[in-house]
Amino acid sequence: MSKTQVKNTSLVDFIWRNADDLWGNFKHVEFGKIILPFTLLRRLECVLEPTREQVQETIKSLKDSGIDMDVILRQQTGHPFYNTSNYSLASLGATRTRQNLEDYIAQFSENARVIFEQFDFANTLARMDKAGVLYKICQNFATIDLHPKAVPERVMSNIYEHLIRRFGAEVNEAAEDFMTPRDVVHLAIELLLDPDDQLFIDNPGLIRTLYDPTCGTGGFLSDGMEHVRSLQDRYSIAPVIVPYGQELEPETHAVCLAGMLLKTLENDPGRDLSKNIMLGSTLSADKHRDEKFHYCVSNPPFGKKWEMDQAEVAREHKEQGFEGRFGPKLPRVSDGSMLFLLHLLSKMEDPSKGGGRAAIVLSGSPLFNGNAGQGESEIRRHLLEQDVVEAIIALPTEIFFRTGIGTYIWILSNKKPAHRKGKVQLINATEMYEAMRKSEGNKRRRVGENQTREIVRMYSEFEPGKQSLICDSTDFGYRRIKVLRPLRKKMVISEEGIAALAEEKAWEKRTEEQQAAWQDLFRENMDRTEGWHWMESFAKNAVKRNETLGKADVGLIKAFRKAFGVHDPELDPVVDKKGNIIPDDDLTDYENVPLGTDIHDYLATEVLPHAEDAYIDETYRDETDGEVGVVGYEINFNRYFYEYQPPRDLEDIDADLKAVEAEIAGLLSEVTE
Structure with a gap:
């Protein structure tokens, strides 16, 4: 060549x-x-x-x-x-x-x-x-x-990442683990830094730190430095962004090191910025453990297991609680992306020192995965109740190289301005994209400069509109209450009940001889109808008379009741020895009551009209506040931005069908001629 x-x-x-x-x-x-x-x-x-x-x-x-x-x-x-x-x-x-x-x-x-x-x-x-x-x-x-x-930094970064994508595709690895498209990088950095432009103007030469715990080849860090460098004509002394990062994969870490070796700070041109880029797993071995940063940004791998970090993360969670990074409950091991949300929150500069902001790119699952009381919901609860979520932006699909799923940018801040306190802005940017002439894997769309400016404008203006909603933090919260129904069952011995015993684990543990003995006993009492409590005394008396039956333990009696129990709405509720109503496990249900709504008012209006004997389990309480019902949080974008599309008129559909039939008939006539 x-x-x-x-x-x-x-x-x-x-x-x-x-x-x-x-x-x-x-x-x-x-x-x-x-x-x-x-x-x-x-x-x-x-x-x-x-x-x-x-x-x-x-x-x-x-x-x-x-x-x-x-x-x-x-x-x-x-x-x-x-x-x-x-x-x-x-x-x-x-x-x-x-x-x-x-x-x-x-x-x-x-x-x-x-x-x-x-x-x-x-x-x-x-x-x-x-x-x-x-x-x-x-x-x-x-x-x-x-x-x-000859080859500017941004062009060189594109070359590095193209080579890595090509290499990743060859070995069938998840290249998206360390690849964030440049348009997504640029949008996240603009959202992160744009609100502080006035701060830079008012403080010439201001020094700020930018941290990426999953820095890959350093795209976010480079773009952050470029953002302030491009604003030099606005300032007498330009602001300075000092990059910090950590990367798990040695090869991509090496690329980032090379990029940082070529960068210089105007106020400290001899400084070796590559020393700020560490190698290792951020979750289990934070190499910037005692440091805080003005800005944090990350695109952690989507849906990646964190089992390799599990022991260390669980230890920190248990020993340090909210003094460490992982105070709330932990998410499922199948997806560790929400751990990075907590990690970034812990790395933001303290509010007493000016506070910090963070931008993180995530899939849709952190918005809604997990029920009330589970790890994912508790993490959302912590973030929203601490009032650190400023905005969540829904991005277009098909903008990543190896996946076409929907993605979101979360903006976190522990220094919210007064008009944003207690509020979360949702921006629907799913239709804000440019189609690419040539697709790169799954990437068929990009967020162009015009779309980036419009998204940043909506975020900055913080006004409600068709694509921008301003919500209270509590709008995403609910209490999950346990709704019980009285047990109204009787015991009816039947062949169907005997057959149903085969599905019960307690029955499977019996020997064939014991099973045959019980079956013979039940057939002797075929069609017998008794009250709920009869089964316990019947079984215990039976084993006293016949040793072949074995033991009538709690599990076996429960299996008998499940097999032979028949619901009868005309019966009085079954009560225990203390006179308390026994709930019917088969009719137990759960209801999510929006925060701010009285749970008993909700029961009266939403449940009792359909089940007049329903009541709330007062023992089912939240671990944190001790109130009845477990608190949960979820953020359902579709619920807030759904637009009803009425079905087409039947006349229009019929006309289209006739047009297609005519076209098919014409094609067939050409074939047969």
Whole structure:
């Protein structure tokens, strides 16, 4: 491949065409682990190229001086990293390519060298050398100009992510675990930072921190820094965003490190921002444990199990409670996305220090999964009762690469302005998108600049409208009450009842001999009708007379009552020895009563007209407030934005059918002619 070819094709296609030289020696699934680190290496090399000779001169003149070269070389390169090798990809030579390349990489400063260690690059190079393709690949990449002046940061980020998507697709991995489309990234950052524009104006040079606990390749962090950088013309001294993050996957973490090595802060150009990007699982090993941030943003994997983190998360929940990150009950292990909601809440700067805001991209399940009292509902309850949910924006479907499901952006804040206190804004942006000319996997739509501005405008104006609803936090809450009905059953011995015993576990535990003995006894009493309590005394007296029957324990008597019990609405309610009404388990029901509505008034208006003997179980109480009924919260977007579509007129439907019939008849006539 030549430089001319680079001009005649897209850069990403040119880079990926290196796969042509790997065919036969490597599997598809291995291409990404070769091509991606070479792309990163060439990017770093291009950045250092202008200062290469100066660095070499400095090394020659000061190598025996005992001076700390690290500080001097960073100053000379203008970046927090450097390379002291005499080699480049173009000058490795064809005879000792691997040894020279290994030396080249070893001469990077430690913060850059770790990038290639995370790719296990040394083993990859050995395999490439053995296969005889290493020199060819090095020469291919040496022809590409990846300097930031030739390939801007945002373009480079798109290239990284395209390569990762291509690699992820090859191995059938969930690429969406670490891929957030640029349009979604941009929208989330605009929603997160736009409300503070006036704060930036009033405080020139203000320094703010931005944290992503699932940072992937660093898209959110880069876009956040770009947001304030693009506003430089508004300020005498531009604001500064300092990025922090953590990533689970070593390869994507390495890409993020490379991106952060190339970033500089105007107020501190020598600062190594890659040191702020940690490797590991955020849920079980928070590497920023004692830190708080002004802004937090995340797109955790949708519907991913958290069983690998379960032991540590459960320990923190038990030992620290609300002093830790996971105070409410925990969600089911099948989906850990709501744990990241709690994590972000814990990482926001304290209100006493100015507070913090967060944006998180989630699927629809965190809005409604879990019943009252369960982990998911308790997490929603905590967030809403703490009044930290500012807004939830429903996004269009088909905007992610590997899934077409509906997604939502939650905006959290512990410094709500007065007009937002106690309120949650719901924005329906499901129809606000541009169709893409060429789909990328499941991504067939994008949120364009016009749509982004409109969504941010609705959020900023905080006014009710067709696509924007302002709700009270309590609108999403309810009390789940347990509604009982009196037991009105009698015992009727029948063949149907004997057959039904086969479905009862207590009956299955009996031996065949015991089962046969009980069946014979019941057939002796066939068609006998008695009261509810008769069965207990009948069974206990029977085992006293016949040892073959075994024991008449509580489980067996319960099985008999279930099999032979017959409902009779004309009977008086069955009571226990203390005169208390026994409820009928088969008729037990639950009702969700909106918060603010008296549960007894609700029973009178919504239940008693249909079941006049129903009553509320006063022992079924909430663990937190002790009141009757368990509190739950759910956020049902469809309920708030549903628009009734009346059915079409029968005349119109009939006309369409006749038109189709005529068309079919015409086609058939052409065939038969």
